[in-house]
Amino acid sequence: MWKNPSKYFAKTSVKYFERHKGEVNCCALSPDYQLLLTCSDDSRIHVWDAKSGLLKHKVKGHKGPVKSCCFSPDGSLFASSSHDSTVRIWRVETADCLHVLTGHSKCVETVSFSPDGTRLLSAGWDHMIILWEVQTGQRFKTYTGHQDATLCSAFSTDGSLFATGNWSYTVKVWSVNKDEPEIVLNRHKGNVSCLCFSVSGMLASGSWDKTIIVWNPRTGAIIFHLKGHEDWIRTLTxxxxxILLASTGLDKMIRLWDCENGKCIKVVKSMLEMTHVCIFSPEGTLMLAGAMGLQQL
Structure with a gap:
């Protein structure tokens, strides 16, 4: 069992990032924790200095609300997806658009880089999952196994699997090189809103049913069914x-779970209205980014 969870929750101030003109849909921290991405219904992406709060780039290009954003593993690129049915890949240093990826016919809700940074996964309302070659911007593979909108996606840490969650209350686990899902996980009772793989191979899924399930993604076995949030789950990491799993929900609560026994070992009320990012820094400090602020706990 984790012996000292309190070290993850030292109180500090909140930095606010308030220049968007619409609801912030997603945030992402760069691999070195120096930059913060935010994307919004105002069709813009902002790149911030995470420590100072200064706006470095105001990125324009999408023609509709930007739904998702993420950094490449090496931090040199970031990707975004939009209600305009496109995915874009951008250079971090200059905020120039490297590729505009067209192939979806409806809103694209989620984008995820593979662990080696060579491919990008996108999915959304058209029931299609597309895997793209990052260097060329060409389509590598299309998967059509969903019968409903896909809300979230994640790669396993070794890159051999990816998972998608959808409005049909299911999680599907895919092998990159196969057309059909390896396994379908269907124990949630609400839309699946977030996914995360651990380095040991576990898969966590969060849902509108207010619960988190930790799975063995290769067998479908449930390792833990975590309950305690009072509203739907927004982020997992x-x-x-x-050893630890952090979760945030629309109940404004951050929960820290022990992955050896499934127990909740700490609950903290966030100072933010909604938490879009929840990650552990290399030093072990939990960083949280909200709809209009960045909070270090």
Missing amino acids: FSRDG
């Missing part, structure tokens, strides 16, 4: 060693 494992610590780098896979």
